[in-house]
Amino acid sequence: xxxxxxxxxxxxxxxxxxIRSRAVDTLMTDETAxxxxxxxxxxxxxxxxxxxxxxxxxxxxxITGHIHKLSNRLPAVASYDFMFVTNVNNTEGSWYRIRExxxxxxxxxxxxxxxxxxxxxxxxDPYTQKTFxxxxxxxEELKMISFKSILPGGQNHERYKKDxxxxxxxxxxxxxxxxxxxxxxxxxxxxxxxxxxxWGAAYNEPEEFKDLWRFTVHYLRDTLNVHNMLYAFSPxxxxxxxxxxxxxxPGDGYVDILGFDDYEDFKYDKKRTNEARKRIRxxxxxxxxxxxxxALTEVGYFIxxxxxxxxxxxxxxxxxxxxxxxxxxxxxAVFWGNGGGVYCIPTQGDAGEEEFKSFLRQPFxxxxxxx
Numbered sequence: 403x404x405x406x407x408x409x410x411x412x413x414x415x416x417x418x419x420x421i422r423s424r425a426v427d428t429l430m431t432d433e434t435a436x437x438x439x440x441x442x443x444x445x446x447x448x449x450x451x452x453x454x455x456x457x458x459x460x461x462x463x464x465i466t467g468h469i470h471k472l473s474n475r476l477p478a479v480a481s482y483d484f485m486f487v488t489n490v491n492n493t494e495g496s497w498y499r500i501r502e503x504x505x506x507x508x509x510x511x512x513x514x515x516x517x518x519x520x521x522x523x524x525x526x527d528p529y530t531q532k533t534f535x536x537x538x539x540x541x542e543e544l545k546m547i548s549f550k551s552i553l554p555g556g557q558n559h560e561r562y563k564k565d566x567x568x569x570x571x572x573x574x575x576x577x578x579x580x581x582x583x584x585x586x587x588x589x590x591x592x593x594x595x596x597x598x599x600x601w602g603a604a605y606n607e608p609e610e611f612k613d614l615w616r617f618t619v620h621y622l623r624d625t626l627n628v629h630n631m632l633y634a635f636s637p638x639x640x641x642x643x644x645x646x647x648x649x650x651x652p653g654d655g656y657v658d659i660l661g662f663d664d665y666e667d668f669k670y671d672k673k674r675t676n677e678a679r680k681r682i683r684x685x686x687x688x689x690x691x692x693x694x695x696x697a698l699t700e701v702g703y704f705i706x707x708x709x710x711x712x713x714x715x716x717x718x719x720x721x722x723x724x725x726x727x728x729x730x731x732x733x734x735a736v737f738w739g740n741g742g743g744v745y746c747i748p749t750q751g752d753a754g755e756e757e758f759k760s761f762l763r764q765p766f767x768x769x770x771x772x773x
Contacts, residue, residue, distance in 0.1 A: 424693060426633050426658050427623050434585035434630050437518070438658065441695045441733050448766040449725060450518065450734035452479025453747055454700070457512045465511050468740060468747045469769065472755065473762045476770040480512045481736050485524040487572045488565040490531040502572070509576055509584060517770055519586035520634070520699075520736065525565070527600045528558035536600050548600040553614055563621065570626035583630035589699060590618060593638040593663050594650060603640075608650045615652040634659040636699040639666055639677070644684055659733075660689040663700035668721040675720045679728055686731030698725070698735035702746030710753035718754050722761040729766040 421435045421442075422428045430438070444450065457467040457480040469477040482505045492498035509519050524534045527548045532538070536545045552562035569588075576584040594611060597604040603611075622628040635657040641647040651657065662685055667678035682698070689696035703721050705714045725735055737746045748755040761767060 426619060426656055427629055427631065429623075430629050430631075431583050431585065433582055434632065437585040438632055441518070441659070442693075444768070445689075445695055445733050446730050448768040449698075449729040449732040450478035450768045451737075451762070452477040452481060452518070452520075452734065453737045453739060454481035454483075454522075455739035455741075456480060456737070456747070457517060458508055459511055463511065465515055468745075468749055469762065471750060472748070472759055473769065475762070476515055476517060478768050478770050479518045479520060479734050479736055480508070481520045481522065482509060483522050483524055484569055484572070485526070485534070488523070488525060488568045490526070492568075506572070506575060509586070510578070513576075513578055513584045515770060518734065519584065520589060521586055522589045522592055522700075523569075525590075525601070528552055528561050534599055536598060536602065536605070539600065545600060546605055549606045549614070550610065553610060554617055566618065566621055567626060570622060570628045573628050573630060576630065585630045585632070587632045587634050587659060588622075589634040589636050589661075591615070592636045592699065595637040595640040603650070611650045612652040615650075616656055619652075619656050632658040634661055634697065634699060636661040636663055636697075638663050639681060641681065641684070644688055647684060647688065654692055654694075657694070659695050659697055660685050660692070661697035661699035664698060665700070665702060665704075665738075668701075668703045668717055668724070670717075672716075672720050672723075675724045678724050682724075682728045682731050686728075689731075695733040696731050697733050700738055701725075701735055702738040704738075704744040704746060705748070705752075705754065707743055707745055707752065715754045715757065719757055722757065726761070726764055726766070 418432060418435050421439045422430055425438055451469065453468060456469060456477055457465060460466050465476065467477055486492065486498045486501040486505065489498045492502060512519060526532060526534055527539060527544065528551055529544050529548060530539065539545050550556055551558040553559060578584055591601045593599060594601055595603045619633060622631065633656065635651060639662065662681060664678055664681065667674055686696040701721065703718045705718065740746060745752060748758050762769065
């Protein structure tokens, strides 16, 4: 049974200190150290599978999700987003505050079942505070100055610190039934090598990105005393070598988990998936050298629910084959969420359902048997 993230398993003091010494936060809670230990122990044995927004409660507070409905097994990983927590319109009684409470409730319930939690952050730009997409910013100037403005000394640095305080407050509100802090993985500034987010590589220099990442860690860990967080580094696929991957890497002392997001390599044909395999090997080899876990932090092939095509199902199968072939490198993989008339994980009756069920039954695909 894959239910090893709750700190019911107690490491000896010496083992805890050894784990802490390898982590970004040497003052992490015991539960966070156990989480990190178990992810590290799992490397090479199988890939824990999960989905963004893929765990929720039905009537009677029974936990479920798309993977659960297909397999009668809970996912091993559940992903959520800080975007609602830090939104400028998150005020008492607002839709954003309701969403924040809902996410907190789901995290607490998922943690109770032993599910690993990971958090991304679709962070709105500091000027308009309305979008994280550069294409939606009103001027070219805003694209070029938004990231730089939140660096130490920048025009919006204090605003950034205020939003990090919201992240810290939410993190400290995640408590289990015994009042202990729930550990989770934080994945800030994801897909930073692209140009579609305002923090992308087109809008900052490598050293500026590293500086902001390091500031973020220091402020959360050392100033705000957030100690239930692991830090994941996850570009998109604009790397073809270890040197490319490490261009904006802030250093081993600031990253716990190496990963990347990959959608593009599964949009074409089976041959293109060799690019995904190559990238997994690059990141997996680096992770092994650095004694850190490797993950496919976002993945999916989006299929239109009302008009699935044969080629769509074939592409989904290429993706599933890739994960199956590369599981020894991947501690976990997270499919993106279903919504907006498309799905990354088929629901009952959807095209690709049987193929996905077969994938879930593979012995190296790790789910949570705590139903």
